[in-house]
Amino acid sequence: MPTTIKDIAKRTGVSHSTVSRALRGDPLISFETTSRIRQAANEMAYLPSAAARSLKTNRSQVLGVIVSSIDDPFFSEIVFGIEEAAQEAGYRLFMAASQHDPAREQKIVQAMMEHRTDGVIICSSSFSPNQGRQLLDYGFPIVVVNHQGAENFHYSIFHDDVDGSRQVTRHLIELGHRRIAYLGNSLSGRTTLDRLTGFKAELQAAGLTVPLEYIHHVAGNDPQFGMDGSKFLLKLELPPTAIVCFNDMLAIGVLKGCREVGLNVPDDISVTGFDNITFSAYTHPPLTTFDQPKQSIGSEAARLLLDLLDTNPDDKVFQPKEIILKGRLLVRNSSAAPPLSAISKKVSTRN
Amino acid sequence: MPTTIKDIAKRTGVSHSTVSRALRGDPLISFETTSRIRQAANEMAYLPSAAARSLKTNRSQVLGVIVSSIDDPFFSEIVFGIEEAAQEAGYRLFMAASQHDPAREQKIVQAMMEHRTDGVIICSSSFSPNQGRQLLDYGFPIVVVNHQGAENFHYSIFHDDVDGSRQVTRHLIELGHRRIAYLGNSLSGRTTLDRLTGFKAELQAAGLTVPLEYIHHVAGNDPQFGMDGSKFLLKLELPPTAIVCFNDMLAIGVLKGCREVGLNVPDDISVTGFDNITFSAYTHPPLTTFDQPKQSIGSEAARLLLDLLDTNPDDKVFQPKEIILKGRLLVRNSSAAPPLSAISKKVSTRN
DNA sequence: TCTGGTTTTGCACACGTGTGCATAATATCG
DNA sequence: CGATATTATGCACACGTGTGCAAAACCAGA
Numbered sequence: 040m041p042t043t044i045k046d047i048a049k050r051t052g053v054s055h056s057t058v059s060r061a062l063r064g065d066p067l068i069s070f071e072t073t074s075r076i077r078q079a080a081n082e083m084a085y086l087p088s089a090a091a092r093s094l095k096t097n098r099s100q101v102l103g104v105i106v107s108s109i110d111d112p113f114f115s116e117i118v119f120g121i122e123e124a125a126q127e128a129g130y131r132l133f134m135a136a137s138q139h140d141p142a143r144e145q146k147i148v149q150a151m152m153e154h155r156t157d158g159v160i161i162c163s164s165s166f167s168p169n170q171g172r173q174l175l176d177y178g179f180p181i182v183v184v185n186h187q188g189a190e191n192f193h194y195s196i197f198h199d200d201v202d203g204s205r206q207v208t209r210h211l212i213e214l215g216h217r218r219i220a221y222l223g224n225s226l227s228g229r230t231t232l233d234r235l236t237g238f239k240a241e242l243q244a245a246g247l248t249v250p251l252e253y254i255h256h257v258a259g260n261d262p263q264f265g266m267d268g269s270k271f272l273l274k275l276e277l278p279p280t281a282i283v284c285f286n287d288m289l290a291i292g293v294l295k296g297c298r299e300v301g302l303n304v305p306d307d308i309s310v311t312g313f314d315n316i317t318f319s320a321y322t323h324p325p326l327t328t329f330d331q332p333k334q335s336i337g338s339e340a341a342r343l344l345l346d347l348l349d350t351n352p353d354d355k356v357f358q359p360k361e362i363i364l365k366g367r368l369l370v371r372n373s374s375a376a377p378p379l380s381a382i383s384k385k386v387s388t389r390n
Numbered sequence: 391m392p393t394t395i396k397d398i399a400k401r402t403g404v405s406h407s408t409v410s411r412a413l414r415g416d417p418l419i420s421f422e423t424t425s426r427i428r429q430a431a432n433e434m435a436y437l438p439s440a441a442a443r444s445l446k447t448n449r450s451q452v453l454g455v456i457v458s459s460i461d462d463p464f465f466s467e468i469v470f471g472i473e474e475a476a477q478e479a480g481y482r483l484f485m486a487a488s489q490h491d492p493a494r495e496q497k498i499v500q501a502m503m504e505h506r507t508d509g510v511i512i513c514s515s516s517f518s519p520n521q522g523r524q525l526l527d528y529g530f531p532i533v534v535v536n537h538q539g540a541e542n543f544h545y546s547i548f549h550d551d552v553d554g555s556r557q558v559t560r561h562l563i564e565l566g567h568r569r570i571a572y573l574g575n576s577l578s579g580r581t582t583l584d585r586l587t588g589f590k591a592e593l594q595a596a597g598l599t600v601p602l603e604y605i606h607h608v609a610g611n612d613p614q615f616g617m618d619g620s621k622f623l624l625k626l627e628l629p630p631t632a633i634v635c636f637n638d639m640l641a642i643g644v645l646k647g648c649r650e651v652g653l654n655v656p657d658d659i660s661v662t663g664f665d666n667i668t669f670s671a672y673t674h675p676p677l678t679t680f681d682q683p684k685q686s687i688g689s690e691a692a693r694l695l696l697d698l699l700d701t702n703p704d705d706k707v708f709q710p711k712e713i714i715l716k717g718r719l720l721v722r723n724s725s726a727a728p729p730l731s732a733i734s735k736k737v738s739t740r741n
Numbered sequence: 742t743c744t745g746g747t748t749t750t751g752c753a754c755a756c757g758t759g760t761g762c763a764t765a766a767t768a769t770c771g
Numbered sequence: 772c773g774a775t776a777t778t779a780t781g782c783a784c785a786c787g788t789g790t791g792c793a794a795a796a797c798c799a800g801a
Contacts, residue, residue: 040529041503043757054781059759069779089504090441090450091757094786099441109469110668115461122487131501134485136473150482152392153440178391262672291672298674317461321613321642323649323674394787405751410789420749442787445756 042085050079062087093155101133102344103156103179105147107163109136111260111288112316113333117162117184120337128345130157137163139226144170152177158344161186162337165228180347182340187229193359194347196340198366200230200313203329204237204283206368207311210327211281212245215376216309220253220279222268222289224260231256231285234313238283253279257289265292266299273300273308280308280377287312287319290326294373305375315369324372331366339364393436401430413438444506452484453695454507454530456498458514458578460487462611462639463667464684468513468535471688479696481508488514490577495521503528509695512537513688516579531698533691538580544710545698547691549717551581551664554680555588555634557719558662561678562632563596566727567660571604571630573619573640575611582607582636585664589634604630608640616643617650624651624659631659631728638663638670641677645724656726666720675723682717690715 044062048055053072061068061076062085068076093099102125106114122132133156135147148170151159158180161171164187171188174181182194189195211219221238223231235254242249255271257264265284269292272279284290290312294304302308304324312319315330339362395413399406404423412419412427413436419427444450453476457465469485476483484507486498499521502510509531512522519539525532526542533545540546562570572589574582586605593600606622608615616635623630624647635641641663645655653659655675663670666681690713 041506044759045757055757056759056782057780059757060780063759065760067779072779086500086503088445088506088757090444090506091786092759093441094439094445094756094788095758095760097786109460110463110466112461112463115466118460126497131505132485134483146477149437152437154482155392155439155441262668266672291669294674295672295676317613318642318669321617321646321673323645325646395789396787406787407752407789408750410787411750414789416790418749423749439787442756443789445758445786446788446790448756 041088042080042083043088044085047076047079047083047085050083051076097155099155099157100129101131101154101156102341103151103154103159104132104134105151105159105161105163105166106134106136107165108138108260109134112318113286113288113314113331114162116316116333117337117340120334120339121160121341122337123334124338124341124345128341130345137166139163139165141167141170148173151179157348158182160184160340160344161192162340164230165226180344182344182347184336184340185230185233187232189229189361194343195361196336196343197361197363198331198336199363200233201237201240203313203331203366203368204234205241206237207283207313207327207329208238208241209245210368210370211283211309211311211374212241212247214281214309214374216281217247217377218253218277218279219247219249219281219283220255220272221249222265222272222282222284222293223254223256224264224285224289225256225258226260227285234283234285250275250277260286260288262288262292262295265289265294266296267292269293269296270300273297273302278308281374282308282310284310284312286314287316287326287328288314290328290373291318291322294322294324294326304373307378309374309377311374315366320371322373327371327374328369329366330369332364336364392439393431393434394439395436398427398430398434398436401434402427448506450506450508451480452482452505452507453692454502454505454510455483455485456495456502456510456512456514456517457485457487458516459489459611460485463669464637464639464665464682465513467667467684468688468691471685471690472511472692473688474685475689475692475696479692481696488517490514490516492518492521499524502530508699509533511535511691511695512543513691514579515581516577531695533695533698535687535691536581536584538583540580540712545694546712547687547694548712548714549682549687550714551584552588552591554664554682554717554719555585556592557588558634558664558678558680559589559592560596561719561721562634562660562662562725563592563598565632565660565725567632568598568728569604569628569630570598570600570632570634571606571623572600573616573623573633573635573644574605574607575615575636575640576607576609577611578636585634585636601628611637611639613639613643613646616640616645617647618643620644620647621651624648624653629659632725633659633661635661635663637665638667638677638679639665641679641724642669642673645673645675645677656724658729660725660728662725666717671722673724678722678725679720680717681720683715687715 044058061073162184164185183192257268312326312328315328319326395409412424513535515536534543608619663677663679666679670677
């Protein structure tokens, strides 16, 4: 059915190996013969079989990409960056979403191996160590993005979540907040730990303490989890005047949760997100968030992996590489000074 | 590097063809030999090469999936449905996003052909006819979702956008709205045409007319386009009391656009979306929308394609198939009766 | 033990492509 | 024209897997 090299060879009266060489631009084939062959290939709409080529060359020209969830806009933008860089280099993506499910992870690992992708980019901070081990043992070049077990892999991209979280938290402190809560995502692994670390560090640097119940984790990344989390925090005897959310997805749910208990954001309570996904500019009020260079994260990861692939294996020197990309605080309308009632209470407590 | 069938043959002292047969469960190989071979394969972590198998069998066990945009939550959920059904049948997905860009479309077509995917699901209503033709000519079994050129393909899944749009529009009419605008997405092809058709049909059935400027199209699917579109409509001398948006993404931007000119939704103006993506429950106010069975759309498309693949080619009878899935109106808080001022104006106009 | 039937396994080939090495064709020089 | 060097091409093999057909092994009956 599809045109093969043999079909072209028959039409042009040369051997299949000459066709192969001509199409690949081998200088050993004459210009005249090459032209004839290429014209025939063009007329016959020849497209190489990826499988045959892959089998012969031991290269698939495909990069595996593993994300936590395909419907999280954060990952969509990272994938966009990966795709742009990959396409530029003639690679295609084989994408899979792990959904934080070990069974899915195992199927994904198997798929990557069977398809013999040229390398793998893992954009799931909580990808299981066991499956990661399997990929490593198989010999894949691997680049991880914000992976909690990054020390097991030698090529990593990080977004600086500690710094980002510190900036968000400092912003709230500078606004006058003293009761600041953190809402995390327990499925998220390293990412939430970094953001929590930054949160704590900034509060500590400001000489503030955090009540234990001000650090609350939900088990997912959906706005509904954000809403559930806000319910918990807002029910506290002394509720926070600000909530630092693990990310925009949770923050969007927190906004709704505040509305449902009659709290006005930011007049009564400030809410911040993280990531600056598309929707965070369109919430009411628009979210103060930490703007991650999502596409850059993706394209840096892809470039790093492509560099690894371009390196002659014999020349390979063990040289771990770690790239840290920084974002920037984006102040919108979901954060403001705490309500006066909260400040006056604070004063009376001190007397 | 990876274990091959030849490695297992060497260890078990049989030929590679016996290994192949045993692993495939061929009854011609004895139970005893099969067990030995399978144990060795297990111990040696054998995984077949997808390329070799594909080359030999002329089947890749991969379904191509083309979506308009990977960061649109609507498509993410469709893909999720596709993925579930495909995985159940032992298939993997090779996904690509066309971004309404002909150059990308061409690269995608080429990729599908080179990889010899077993079939293709097109979830892009505006996928170019020329590229679609190429896929058809190549002999791919193809299932299209809401494709504007669906008559060129024989296997289609539709979501009933005419009916959905009629329901949304009727809902607004029943609330008392008489000045209803439609905000469309000119890149969207058939989908926006259907939704506009339903909008017009329902207004006509209610004996209402639509000023020309009440039908406005923006050139994209981002909330920013929704905001731009709202700016246009709200500037009209006689602005609408309700806006039917092509989808939730645009509606989210329209909500912000209304806020920016001091309009309260739904007290001053009603806004409806379409699709019921995750975020539409978390907007302020939560969007009235048309809830599409997104995952069902995906899984039906995959099942249809898998059925096509399971059919013996010699038994194939030309039998076009078209599945129409219906959604349901989801009334939330973005729609309400028009403001009294708009109704009183209407009365005086009639006198 | 021999013959025939059944079961099990291996040989040979091939899917489409790439490439080392040998051979054929061409060009140049004496 | 013949010899030598250079250029261009083809042969043969192989990547890993699957399968038709032949051969080998096994079993049962006369």
